[in-house]
Amino acid sequence: MAIDLTLEPELVELRDRTAEFVRAAVLLAEAEMLSGAGTPDDSLRRRLQQAARDAGVFAPTVAKELGGLGLDMRALSVILEQAGYSLLGPLALHCAAPDEGNMLLLERVADPGQRDRFLKPLAAGDVRSCFAMTEPAPGADSDPSQLATTARRATGGWVLQGRKWFITGADGAAFAIVMTRTGTDAEPAATMFLVPTDTPGFRLVRHIPSLDQGLTGGHCEIELDGCEVGDDAVLGEAGKGFAYAQVRLAPARLTHCMRWLGLARRAQDLALGYAAERTAFGSRLGELGMVQQQLADNEIDLAASRALVREAAWVLDQGSSGKHESSVAKTFTTEAVGRIVDRAVQVCGALGISADLPLSAYLREVRPFRIYDGPSETHRWSIARRALRAVATKESNR
């Protein structure tokens, strides 16, 4: 089937309305945030989300019956790019990580009771959540099969034991989706649990100071020490944790690309504005060849990233896992977005480095994207192995 990238009139209208909302209501809040603490607090989140509800752009990833816009991945690639035009846009539209990926996972896997208790308040923006997979050494890192946090059967439920870190949004989250080891060494398996953060034995150890600061609730270290939960805390079925992680990961890494692409577009717009105004050596900066080259390379990186993201989104909409396409799009876009923001800083000179423009904050915020949702190296590793397997299969079929 050929990829159809035509945007229907309703999607164009929603795109333009989202763009208008972000420019009118969110960019100002971003400037205020960056001149203050640099991290959005919960009152700012609630205020922006109410404004998004009023503008009819709230929760684009969430199903209509839960109060969202119920868009498919292809439409999301258009809308989330607009949301990402400001660091606060995804938060305002309620499509920021980690809640966005968690809502998708819960929509696909949670049972009716879990939908009522966890998904509904999350989808409504009444609470926040976090996703707890990564662990300090020797636990789960780029290699999730090293999962060390255990869930042991006990009367009427389970006891969780272990430590997690770099858990985004954990401070202030109402609940965590916790990935645990439940299989044996011979037959490793994983199980996900829905754990309210006020459960005895669930402890927020610390905020981990980090380069990026743009997400509510920080990146935290968490301890699970004899944390007892009932059978109803098992998300989906016990033993299927690795399969559920895949349900979340491919779409979540793509939605990250969509949002960061919007921020890269904004960086390029700032660079274009500066190059069109500022003069040096008797001409506008934008008339100098080497400045033009940077602006052109940014346009090329934007267009190439968008094409890869839209293709991967379309593949997911066709019901495929999109593992390969999302890996390709993620690797290219993370690196392209970094290049675009870096070139924008260069074009804007000293002003680019200053806090008078948001570019230095963008530089900080986009860098970690080459590490989370799989470092570039692990994606390249899988892309290469898949390509080599395809050659081997062709040869053995000859």
Ligand SMILES: Cc1cc2nc3c(=O)[nH]c(=O)nc-3n(C[C@H](O)[C@H](O)[C@H](O)COP(=O)(O)OP(=O)(O)OC[C@H]3O[C@@H](n4cnc5c(N)ncnc54)[C@H](O)[C@@H]3O)c2cc1C
């Ligand atoms: C900003 C941010 C937010 C995060 N939020 C969350 C969260 O909410 N929940 C959560 O569970 N985790 C979260 N993480 C953790 C994230 O998932 C991990 O950082 C990621 O899986 C990589 O694991 P690691 O950092 O332990 O790197 P390691 O596994 O220690 O790898 C270190 C480096 O080794 C190289 N490397 C690894 N594997 C290979 C390979 N196969 N081939 C070649 N080189 C390789 C890469 O360069 C990699 O960067 C977050 C991380 C960041 C930076």
